[in-house]
Amino acid sequence: MNTSVNTPLYEVFVRSKRGLDHKHVGSLHAEDAEQALEYARDCYTRRSEGVSIWVVKSGDITCSQEEDAASFYDPMEDKPYRHATHYVLPENIKNM
Amino acid sequence: MTQFKLNAEELEQAFQNRIDDEQKIEPKDWMPEAYRKNLIRQMSQHAHSEVIGMQPEGNWISRAPTLRRKMILLAKVQDEGGHGLYLYSATETLGITREELVEALQNGTAKYASIFNYPSLTWADIGTIGWLVDGAAIVNQISLQRTSYGPYARAMVRICKEESFHQRQGFESLVVLANGSAEQKAMAQDALNRWWWPSLMMFGPHDAESAHSAQSMKWKIKRKSNDELRQAFVDQTIPQIEFLGLKVPDDDLKWNEERGHYDFGAIDWDEFLRVVSGKGMCNKQRVEHHKKVHDDGAWVREAMRAYKVKTLDRNRMKEAS
Ligand SMILES: [Fe+2]
Ligand SMILES: [Fe+2]
Ligand SMILES: [Fe+2]
Secondary structure, three states: OOOHHHOOEEEEEEEOOOOOOOEEEEEEEOOOHHHHHHHHHHHHOOOOOOOEEEEEEHHHOOOOOHHHHHHHHHHHOOOHHHOHHHOOOOOOOOOO | OOOOOOOHHHHHHHHHHHHHOOOOEOOOOOOOHHHHHHHHHHHHHHHHHHHHOHHHHHOOHHHOOOHHHHHHHHHHHHHHHHHHHHHHHHHHOOOOOHHHHHHHHHOOOOOOOHHHHOOOOOHHHHHHHHHHHHHHHHHHHHHHOOOOEHHHHHHHHHHHHHHHHHHHHHHHHHHHHHOOOHHHHHHHHHHHHHHHHHHHHOOOOOHHHOOOHHHHHHOOOOOOOHHHHHHHHHHHHHHHHHHHOOOOOOOOOEEEOOOOEEEOOOOOHHHHHHHHHHHOOOHHHHHHHHHHHHHHOHHHHHHHHHHHHHHHHHHHHHHHO
16 A cells, blocks of 8 residues: 555644744645644754744645735735835935 | 643643743743733733724825825724724634623723824824824834733734835825924824823823833733833934924923933823823723714624524534435
């Protein structure tokens, strides 16, 4: 029996330093979360790249599709007033 | 659950060392129970303020004087809802549920910024809220970007990026009024008169009287004291008021050459306590409105839950057959 096809894929996120967000660094196969965490340690943090690791089953991630970009992001493009730079400040007004 | 190898005393010492060393505390770290409690109080109060703060401004969305102003106000209020979300989520990393937080707001055990208990009476109030109230919030939030709890600090960074649009749109709107007709200018002055003192109160009691301050500073939950932040706000705002050609409603306000800061008059703390304790003009209305909207939306949450249960049942039946 070929079991390898069934070994679930995990996504690995590493916090490089306290205070920073965990960042996606790659993925790996493991039988369970515990094992994924150990593999991640061995694969992705061999040179002290992190202080904390998250592993998440790839199948548990729901993501938007690039083809949906129009309905997701286009409506944002005609709203320049959401940016501070849209408002011109008088020259002698600082600190805003 | 995380296992810790040190005893209680060593844990506490390691925790304080980490803070003294300017490192952030992250959700799965050991932390003193009082630190957790203190954070939950402050962060949830901040979250509630973002959400309740939508009401005085929301009051004017349908009556904004131009389409442009309406779109801007809508976008700002939408941001505030988002800020509430960032902060509630960050608070939930401390092991409390959203339901508990909302319940505490609705039953009055949790507070929100008492400035939102004042009514927004005229269109000039909307510009003034963006300029002064968001302006005061920004002074506080900039210093909180360096708070010791990681999720709170990161939420603050995200929020500060969005806030400066809030303040600028308010100021821009006031520039128009202050340079408009005599009536418009009077309306701007009237708004400043009503919002100035409550804005100064936003920074909380004087340092000597502040109940949570000393411990919060030691734990670096707060990075600057109430009085320091208030002074910074006054110093940066006076030139803006002068630019508008409006008058600060404070006869004691004057530049102090020696201190390099503005001196300002005594804050009416009785008024502050009255509003905090629930006797402000709009306290009842704000919480009632929150409850009503929450209850009105219950059917949506129930429908989503019912759909979820049905889908699970269906999948189970499919698997069984
Ligand atoms: Fe805010
Ligand atoms: Fe906000
Ligand atoms: Fe804001």
